[in-house]
Amino acid sequence: MYMGDWIAKLDDFPKLSGRELLTRAGTISHDQALARAQLEYEKYRALLLNQPSAVEAHFDEAVRKMLKSGPKGEEDV
Numbered sequence: 001m002y003m004g005d006w007i008a009k010l011d012d013f014p015k016l017s018g019r020e021l022l023t024r025a026g027t028i029s030h031d032q033a034l035a036r037a038q039l040e041y042e043k044y045r046a047l048l049l050n051q052p053s054a055v056e057a058h059f060d061e062a063v064r065k066m067l068k069s070g071p072k073g074e075e076d077v
Contacts, residue, residue, distance in 0.1 A: 014021050
């Protein structure tokens with residue numbers, strides 16, 4: 001298989017899903033794309049920081065289970 005064959009084969013992938021093949025460079029500059037990517041990453045990072053870590057989530061679940069089951073080992077006097 002030659003390079004031209006690979007190009008044609010790879011161009012067929014978007015067509016299989018019914019999408020149009022992009023043939024032009026576009027209108028957004030490199031700097032604009034980097035600025036947008038940085039903005040989106042900052043939003044994602046802020047969202048991530050507000051989520052509990054896996055350890056915190058596990059701890060919260062253990063506390064919920066413990067509170068739901070009630071005290072153990074204590075007998076009514």
